[in-house]
Amino acid sequence: MTPTATTPAAHELSLTRTIAAPRHAVFRAWTDPALLKQWFAPRPWSVSEAELDVRPGGSNFIVMRSPDGEDYPNRGIYLEVVENERLVLTDAYSEAWVPSEKPFITIILTFEDEANDPGKTRYTARVRHWTAEDRETHEGMGFHEGWGRCTDQLEEVAARL
Amino acid sequence: MTPTATTPAAHELSLTRTIAAPRHAVFRAWTDPALLKQWFAPRPWSVSEAELDVRPGGSNFIVMRSPDGEDYPNRGIYLEVVENERLVLTDAYSEAWVPSEKPFITIILTFEDEANDPGKTRYTARVRHWTAEDRETHEGMGFHEGWGRCTDQLEEVAARL
Numbered sequence: 001m002t003p004t005a006t007t008p009a010a011h012e013l014s015l016t017r018t019i020a021a022p023r024h025a026v027f028r029a030w031t032d033p034a035l036l037k038q039w040f041a042p043r044p045w046s047v048s049e050a051e052l053d054v055r056p057g058g059s060n061f062i063v064m065r066s067p068d069g070e071d072y073p074n075r076g077i078y079l080e081v082v083e084n085e086r087l088v089l090t091d092a093y094s095e096a097w098v099p100s101e102k103p104f105i106t107i108i109l110t111f112e113d114e115a116n117d118p119g120k121t122r123y124t125a126r127v128r129h130w131t132a133e134d135r136e137t138h139e140g141m142g143f144h145e146g147w148g149r150c151t152d153q154l155e156e157v158a159a160r161l
Numbered sequence: 162m163t164p165t166a167t168t169p170a171a172h173e174l175s176l177t178r179t180i181a182a183p184r185h186a187v188f189r190a191w192t193d194p195a196l197l198k199q200w201f202a203p204r205p206w207s208v209s210e211a212e213l214d215v216r217p218g219g220s221n222f223i224v225m226r227s228p229d230g231e232d233y234p235n236r237g238i239y240l241e242v243v244e245n246e247r248l249v250l251t252d253a254y255s256e257a258w259v260p261s262e263k264p265f266i267t268i269i270l271t272f273e274d275e276a277n278d279p280g281k282t283r284y285t286a287r288v289r290h291w292t293a294e295d296r297e298t299h300e301g302m303g304f305h306e307g308w309g310r311c312t313d314q315l316e317e318v319a320a321r322l
Binding site (some may be wrong): 010011056057079080090092093096097099100102103108129130 | 291
């Protein structure tokens with residue numbers, strides 16, 4: 001009933017970091033709207049709104065505000081939620097299960113104890129795309145710098161918890 | 162970090178039927194590989210292989226065989242599983258969470274008691290697409306006839322359980 005599909009490449013961009021805060025704090029900074037607003041956009045961008053229904057199929061709605069005050073809304077859903085361990089999100093659905101205008105990314109986050117560094121977190125973000133072109137576009141939009149700076153901000157927030 | 166997304170149309174095709182079998186039987190015919198093989202392809206097509214890991218994030222792999230013996234593999238995952246009530250599948254991922262070559266459909270199945278007809282099931286399949294073009298293609302591929310005939314076959318299987 002559906003066209004043939006074969007296993008494709010994951011078209012992945014990724015970032016791994018040691019964060020100087022325990023897993024539960026990093027996970028909380030990702031899942032508590034008031035905390036997420038403090039780090040999710042690279043300054044001087046900001047987050048003007050964040051609604052997070054953190055459960056499989058739950059929606060998230062995050063509005064990023066540019067330095068000149070323009071709002072950029074983002075809608076997505078959570079695909080998998082394992083407290084303090086793992087979080088999977090996508091913008092392929094604007095809510096469960098409404099296909100979005102353009103499936104662009106799937107974000108797989110893992111939060112692990114840093115083996116030789118008690119109280120710190122091995123944080124990995126794998127960002128997958130449906131096409132090689134989208135991966136390239138995302139890289140060109142400044143994925144590495146943007147996620148790098150946001151991860152610095154995430155660490156500041158998590159370290160205070 | 163991601164492009165703007167607004168709530169789009171669901172680009173839906175759908176089918177509703179009263180099936181002369183209880184909900185649990187219809188649900189089982191969808192989730193037991195040996196049963197699914199008996200109805201999932203409109204005869205004289207058949208299903209040569211079916212592996213169903215029925216849980217959110219679990220994979221399904223279904224190979225449809227044409228009358229002249231050619232195999233057409235389909236890979237997807239389950240997004241939501243509520244026993245005897247609801248099943249959501251998509252081919253946007255070939256496994257959790259590997260983006261597929263082409264996100265084409267999201268299938269939302271509901272199994273309800275038929276209000277005035279004890280022992281029968283109100284069966285609804287909502288099939289959503291990411292674009293108007295894909296919905297049109299699917300309709301042109303014979304969605305209504307194909308799903309209609311498969312639903313007849315599904316009923317035969319479920320009624321025997």
